[in-house]
Amino acid sequence: MLKIILxxxxxxxxxxxxxxxxxxxxxxxxxxxxxxxxxKCSNGCNACVGACPTGAIVVKDNHPSIDMGKCLFCAECxxxxxxxxITFSDEYYLAARKRQDMIAAGNQPTKPCDVVMERDIRKxxxxxxxxxxxxxxxxxxxxxxxxxLGTLAWDLGRFGIQFVASPRHADGLLITGPVxxxxxxxxxxxYDAVAEPKIVIAVGACAISGGxxxxxxxxxxxxDAVVPVDLYIPGxxxxxxxxxxxxxxxxxRKGCN
Amino acid sequence: xxxxxxxxxxxxxxxxVRLDTIPTIAFDGFRQAILDGxxxxxxxxxxxxxxxxxxxxxxxYVVMADDEQNQLYVGRTQIEGDQFPSLTPxxxxxxxxxxxxxxxxxxxxxxxxxxKPVRYHHSKTSRDAWNRPSNQPILPGVGDFFQVGxxxxxxxxxxxxxxxxxxxxxxxxxxxxxxxxxxxxxxGFQHRGVEQALIGGPNNxxxxxxxxxxxxxxxxxxxxxxxxxxxxxHCQKTARAQMLRGVALELERLANHVGDxxxxxxxxxxxxxxxxxxRIRGDYLNMTALLxxxxxxxxxxxxxxxxxxxxxxxxxxxxxxxxxxxxDTTVAIKLLWDTPSVMARLENTGTLxxxxxxxxxxxxxxxxxxDLPRDIRQDxxxxxxxxxxxxxxxxxxGDAFGRAFVRWLEIQHSIQFIREQIGAIPAxxxxxxxGSLAAESFVATLNEGWRGEVCHIAITNQQGNFARYxxxxxxxxxxxxxxxALRNQEISDFPLCNKSFNLSYCGHDL
Numbered sequence: 001m002l003k004i005i006l007x008x009x010x011x012x013x014x015x016x017x018x019x020x021x022x023x024x025x026x027x028x029x030x031x032x033x034x035x036x037x038x039x040k041c042s043n044g045c046n047a048c049v050g051a052c053p054t055g056a057i058v059v060k061d062n063h064p065s066i067d068m069g070k071c072l073f074c075a076e077c078x079x080x081x082x083x084x085x086i087t088f089s090d091e092y093y094l095a096a097r098k099r100q101d102m103i104a105a106g107n108q109p110t111k112p113c114d115v116v117m118e119r120d121i122r123k124x125x126x127x128x129x130x131x132x133x134x135x136x137x138x139x140x141x142x143x144x145x146x147x148x149l150g151t152l153a154w155d156l157g158r159f160g161i162q163f164v165a166s167p168r169h170a171d172g173l174l175i176t177g178p179v180x181x182x183x184x185x186x187x188x189x190x191y192d193a194v195a196e197p198k199i200v201i202a203v204g205a206c207a208i209s210g211g212x213x214x215x216x217x218x219x220x221x222x223x224d225a226v227v228p229v230d231l232y233i234p235g236x237x238x239x240x241x242x243x244x245x246x247x248x249x250x251x252x253r254k255g256c257n
Numbered sequence: 258x259x260x261x262x263x264x265x266x267x268x269x270x271x272x273x274v275r276l277d278t279i280p281t282i283a284f285d286g287f288r289q290a291i292l293d294g295x296x297x298x299x300x301x302x303x304x305x306x307x308x309x310x311x312x313x314x315x316x317x318y319v320v321m322a323d324d325e326q327n328q329l330y331v332g333r334t335q336i337e338g339d340q341f342p343s344l345t346p347x348x349x350x351x352x353x354x355x356x357x358x359x360x361x362x363x364x365x366x367x368x369x370x371x372x373k374p375v376r377y378h379h380s381k382t383s384r385d386a387w388n389r390p391s392n393q394p395i396l397p398g399v400g401d402f403f404q405v406g407x408x409x410x411x412x413x414x415x416x417x418x419x420x421x422x423x424x425x426x427x428x429x430x431x432x433x434x435x436x437x438x439x440x441x442x443x444x445g446f447q448h449r450g451v452e453q454a455l456i457g458g459p460n461n462x463x464x465x466x467x468x469x470x471x472x473x474x475x476x477x478x479x480x481x482x483x484x485x486x487x488x489x490x491h492c493q494k495t496a497r498a499q500m501l502r503g504v505a506l507e508l509e510r511l512a513n514h515v516g517d518x519x520x521x522x523x524x525x526x527x528x529x530x531x532x533x534x535x536r537i538r539g540d541y542l543n544m545t546a547l548l549x550x551x552x553x554x555x556x557x558x559x560x561x562x563x564x565x566x567x568x569x570x571x572x573x574x575x576x577x578x579x580x581x582x583x584x585d586t587t588v589a590i591k592l593l594w595d596t597p598s599v600m601a602r603l604e605n606t607g608t609l610x611x612x613x614x615x616x617x618x619x620x621x622x623x624x625x626x627x628d629l630p631r632d633i634r635q636d637x638x639x640x641x642x643x644x645x646x647x648x649x650x651x652x653x654x655g656d657a658f659g660r661a662f663v664r665w666l667e668i669q670h671s672i673q674f675i676r677e678q679i680g681a682i683p684a685x686x687x688x689x690x691x692g693s694l695a696a697e698s699f700v701a702t703l704n705e706g707w708r709g710e711v712c713h714i715a716i717t718n719q720q721g722n723f724a725r726y727x728x729x730x731x732x733x734x735x736x737x738x739x740x741x742a743l744r745n746q747e748i749s750d751f752p753l754c755n756k757s758f759n760l761s762y763c764g765h766d767l
Binding site (some may be wrong): 007 | 335445449461470536549552553555556589595704763
């Protein structure tokens with residue numbers, strides 16, 4: 001018992017101050033929201049398009065756009081661009097409610113999307129949201145960095161968000177993975193088992209677009225092929241801070257910075 | 258006692274050979290060579306099929322590892338028609354390989370004792386080993402399960418969707434009261450067609466397949482994939498790149514082992530270590546992110562070396578964080594061994610006897626906990642591990658305690674390894690160019706991921722593209738060990754047993 005108490009003292013207090021205080025420091029090599037400088041993109045080389053593993057980049061009339069729902073944040077485009085027209089910033093707030101809001105184009109300054117849930121739903125879930133997690137072909141990276149939110153450093157419980165063991169106990173689903181053919185039915189059944197009203201959150205490039213598995217015959221190219229999605233959180237995998245930021249802004253627990 | 262496997266070609270981990278140097282032998286000789294090799298202490302690292310230009314001829318390859326002699330052996334045989342005599346009755350460790358060959362190529366292993374699909378998909382050929390119509394969908398997990406009869410025997414089915422944040426799999430328990438007589442595990446829900454998609458590569462998506470084969474094993478799988486390319490292109494990496502790969506691999510091991518010990522602690526209801534380790538695991542992930550910006554090492558391992566270099570500031574920051582994490586880890590984990598209620602739950606739970614571990618061809622910490630000193634870093638070392646040895650950590654109990662304790666021993670070795678490596682960083686470029694790949698060649702790479710042996714095999718065509726790519730995640734060997742360890746356990750011990758193995762679903766399902 002004494003050893004347990006001593007260990008407790010040694011480990012100290014670790015829960016982060018965020019969102020009331022500053023967010024935890026991200027690594028300097030962190031690859032967040034991509035920034036485009038369309039003026040620099042001029043010679044039509046399309047090197048970024050060729051380098052992108054998932055077809056996330058489209059260049060039209062020397063105007064590149066990046067679909068963050070497909071982006072693996074590998075930054076190969078940044079490496080090959082001779083004009084430095086694409087750079088990856090340290091902005092971690094990537095969540096969006098609509099698929100088209102994830103497409104970064106032109107020189108528009110990126111700001112956090114307004115992702116707060118509808119008022120009537122918020123009245124129900126704003127202070128207590130129980131989620132069922134379904135991994136449908138996920139590689140266990142999105143799953144792990146969602147799970148980590150339950151640890152004492154992130155302490156998701158402070159926001160009334162909890163992962164529950166049955167769809168019957170849940171207000172919604174948090175889906176990871178490209179939705180394999182072999183998980184299609186299980187995902188559908190889990191969704192059907194959640195009582196109305198319900199919400200769906202898609203976490204990671206796979207769950208949004210299929211990610212690296214996009215257009216494989218074995219996958220459905222993401223969750224919205226099977227169920228309606230209310231919140232998208234891009235990344236491969238998204239940083240826990242990106243996921244937490246998306247969740248609490250969705251609940252209206254934090255403003256748009 | 259180990260003897261050379263004369264029928265097969267010798268192979269070194271991570272060295273490419275011309276395809277025509279691999280002997281194609283008659284099936285009886287092929288079979289006998291495998292059985293002899295296993296009898297002499299070798300194990301089957303991979304066994305897989307490959308189609309030929311003739312639709313009714315399939316090649317079967319086997320890669321055997323001789324851990325004592327630090328040697329690999331490779332052989333192949335031709336199968337004509339739609340069947341071959343199963344080796345499983347005489348060599349249980351190929352049981353799942355034969356089911357996989359049957360599923361992918363429609364070849365029936367005649368005499369296989371438990372002949373079922375592995376991942377529930379259609380075959381690559383016009384044949385189907387179970388004679389299922391090709392125009393109907395194959396439903397995952399649907400089919401016969403082993404059943405125990407008797408009035409008081411009942412069946413418990415769990416999954417594919419599980420109660421926590423866990424990947425999908427289906428577990429079927431045959432129980433007598435609380436006691437589990439038998440557990441059967443049906444997987445395949447995560448199947449996303451990686452091996453098939455790699456054919457014709459490498460291309461700009463290939464590295465991302467390797468990084469997401471099992472997201473928690475990004476470094477080990479990406480290293481295996483890059484070594485394949487480098488071997489085929491005869492590319493010499495720098496010592497600096499090899500060292501950084503080794504550091505990243507050990508950081509991956511640290512994060513997962515610490516996380517597992519926390520989860521094991523949680524499953525026996527001991528919350529202090531569970532809470533601390535959950536957080537400390539993040540400290541190790543953040544050290545990987547310090548190196549490459551991603552907590553899972555995405556972008557770190559690249560063909561020809563590493564994607565990110567290290568400078569003095571970063572090195573000293575890494576060492577500073579490592580010192581802090583080591584202290585926290587030691588305090589948190591030592592609590593486990595000092596708490597009698599924890600030890601009482603771990604000891605004699607989910608025992609995997611050494612003899613069974615050998616028969617099933619178990620790898621990684623699960624094998625070492627059953628007193629098998631198998632560790633690729635020691636037995637078939639590549640990269641930095643050829644120069645800097647990490648001793649294999651073993652335990653002779655074979656139970657959940659053994660699997661937990663081996664992890665603790667490995668944590669200590671990994672920390673020491675990183676400290677040594679970062680203390681003396683060799684000069685050189687982090688990344689060198691990889692040329693075109695040798696045509697019609699064969700290469701196998703083995704790495705000791707945190708779960709055990711990560712095996713990547715590539716065969717190239719005349720143009721130097723992948724004609725066949727085979728991946729064996731350690732979980733492919735080890736799921737059978739979990740099923741075995743559950744025999745005669747209380748069903749309530751399943752979470753603990755499961756966590757003590759902590760196997761990958763997506764790594765198995767590919």
